[in-house]
Amino acid sequence: MAEENSKVEETEEDIKDDDETDSKKRVVVKSEFNEVEDDKIQVTVSQDSVWEPLHSVKEWTQLGLSKHLLDALAEINFKRPSKIQGLAITAILKQPYKNFIGQAQSGTGKTASFLLSMLTRVDPAIAKPQILCLAPTRELTRQIFEVAQKLAKYTTILFGLAIPTDKKGLPTLSQQIIIGTPGTVFLLLEKGRLAPSEIKMIVLDEADEMLYKQGEDQQAIRILKKFKNPQICLFSATFNDKVKEFIHKNIPPPLVEISVPVEKLSLEALKQMYIDCKSEDKKMEVLHDLYSHVTVGQSIIFAQTRSKATVLKQFLKEKGHEVSLLHGGGKVYRTRDSILDSFKRGKSRILVTTNLLARGVDVLQVSLVINFDLPINMDNKAPDYETYLHRIGRSARYGKPGLAINFVHDDATRDVVKKIEEFYKSIKITELSENQFDLLDKEMESLSKYYAPHSK
DSSP, X not given: OOXXXXXXXXXXHHHHXXXXXXXXXXXXXXXXXXXXXXXXXXXXXXXXXXXXXXXXXXOGGGTTOOHHHXXXXXXXXXXXXXXXXXXXXXXXXXXXXXXXXXXXXXXXXXXXXXXXXXXXXXXXTOOSXXXXXXXXXXXXXXXXXXXXXXXXXXXXXXXXEEOOOSSSSOOOBOSSEEEEXXXXXXXXHHTTOBOOTTOOEEEEETHHHHHTTTOTTSHHHHHHTTSSSOEEEEEESOOOXXXXXXXXXXXXXXXXXXXXXXXXXSOXXXXXXXXXXXXXXXXXXXXXXXXXXXXXXXXXXXXXXXXXXXXXXXXXXXXXXXXXXXXXXXXXXXXXXXXXXXXXXXXXXXXXXXXXXXXXXXXXXXXXXEESSOOBOTTTOOXXXXXXXXXXXXXXXXXXXXXXXXXXXXXXXXXXXXXXXXXXXXXXXXXXXXXXXHHHHHHHHHHGGGSOOOOO
């Protein structure tokens, strides 16, 4: 057995396989191998000056993907795998199959990592469910489903969507890949509408949200217990120590883990600022002034509660701003779909939401994220560090620069900003005063070349 906690330096090729590559093109990553047990290996990939999350020394053709998948990737202009894609696809598809934890920064291609792995593992000759993919929200599940269909365009693989709907009753799903929310999937399994016998792989996107926050009795764990020895693959931008401890207790070895140090989780291209509004009452006035002085393509505003989000939407609408509202309460599902789809098409400029859209949802034209309310754990009023990172990650997707602005108004909220900086170490949240909105407008103008307007 290797010496515990031994540290070595490896190239990315060394981690993944023995392919020969020009040494000048090699990207060196520092790796720490902890051989805790003979069948459990942890690989921690940390970033140094030449390590970029959107750069991989691998090409798509080197990852064992079929020609059908390569043709689809070319059609949607996915020119080269990102770091997480190059590492994760190789690790997931390597036999014998091992359970997997994949962590990477927001907007670096985790969705394609697990979808391409899923599509590769399907046997097209078996017309039964073989792969199950879970996501915590209806909105994220629909997005994964849409990307999956694009990647599978030249295959015969069929997909089933298992999400809450306005219709009564449950469908019977027999497609080869089922993508759904835990609540609906659990009901399908309980009612015999989804056969578990051929399921060989289960993927959890935003796994930390589903596996830990609701405890061991929540539905994702109950779903996993219904299957016999599937390959389990967990993805998220955030896996804190408590989440990892929970995972190691509930997900059996062998387990391969790719993780990013906490100080590297925020992308450098994403600038972060805060505005001191002096009082809670002045926050809306500052928000209106910001949108009045600064030209913004599309932006997302996060509020802590549904009621606050509703008030914000009404206030901005009365001030003449194009704004839409999306949260998890009160609306029929088709209305929620319409609101998000419309925003993605650029029909509205501002989307006010809650943590419903903090994770995973991809709107490429969002150049600005505003935390009108900072994310707080409601039980102890401490900063919700993971949610903060996921929220601001709605901008600066796939290598674009972006901007996040946080509103503070008292000692408590100023302390939250300070603690977020201390927690993530490399994050610097600079102050922006109201008399600097002209400078902010220039900042947004410089970003505009990366965020082309939607064609009407």
